[in-house]
Amino acid sequence: MIYWLLFFEFFKIGLFAIGGGMVTIPFLFDLTKKYDWFSAAELTDMIAVSQSTPGPVGVNMATYAGFQTAGISGGIIATFGLVLPSVVIVIWLSKLLSHYVENQLVKEIMTAVRPAVAALILLAGVELFKLSVTTWYVAAFAAGFFLLVHFYKKSPIFYILLAAVLGVVFKL
């Protein structure tokens, strides 16, 4: 059944996406290859909407992806699946709190996981780039926009709104 599958996939994301909202992107990208729930282009739209609406980005993306897959119940189930593993783990950790961050094993695991996660997000970005940037015109726009994002520190919402306006102006 679609709901069980949805729950199981988002439970897995909740369990393995360590480090916050953006980390869920490569996992969601995996879903576009495995199922026909939503396309990679739709995933990019989800990221944009999730970053420009209130609430944690990871939760927004799970709700959106679940909704696109199986309507309102899909949105609720995907979000529940995403949140469940961390709620259980955090309640359990609350009892041994301070020992956890100081724990050398946890530190070593995190030093290894962080760069691997950075590589995962980079690859997802490259894959999305290949899908959307198909002409030199768009490539030039993308390069200019990246420089803007990198050198002027504005909020993601500002850039997403700006990109929407420029998309209309330049007829992308």
Add this chain to the structure above:
Amino acid sequence: MAERGSMGRAALAEYGRILVSFFKIGLFTFGGGYAMLPLFRQELIEKRGYISENELLDYYSIGQCTPGVIAVNVATFTGYKISGVSGACIATLAINLPSLVIIMVLAGILNTLSANPWVAHAFAGIRIGVIALILNEVILLLKKTVGTNFQRGMFIFILILLFAVHLSAVAVVLFAALTGGIKYWKERAR
């Protein structure tokens, strides 16, 4: 009986306050993660006095190395501290609630608008914008986390591996965690 009744009411009132606080945080913060820190501070430390500054920073640092969304993890920790498992569940539910409603309404509207040519152009622009934001995020992440040769090696190795063969994100995270674990046991054995 009367005493139990008033205690029940006090507990309910406390749950209500937890619900309102975290609903507000979910409703008024954009961007997730560290972007949510100021509102967490204002609502939980300054207004309610639920936790201290140090506790909030602790929750954030643990939230970063536990699975799941950081802001949700912070909410669960704080809810648990205020009133145990039920507090944790209420805080988690409350911080998720605004997203659930807003996203589904918006997704429904956008799905019907996507045939409009203006909207199509706007989203073509937005896709490029999002890719730029993702690549920029990777650069920030690398600056923040890749300090040692081991970390540089891990980043490059995973990148080459991913270009060569298709691996699921789950497999990559498991592999990296295992490597960290082995490194720990080796250094301890020494």
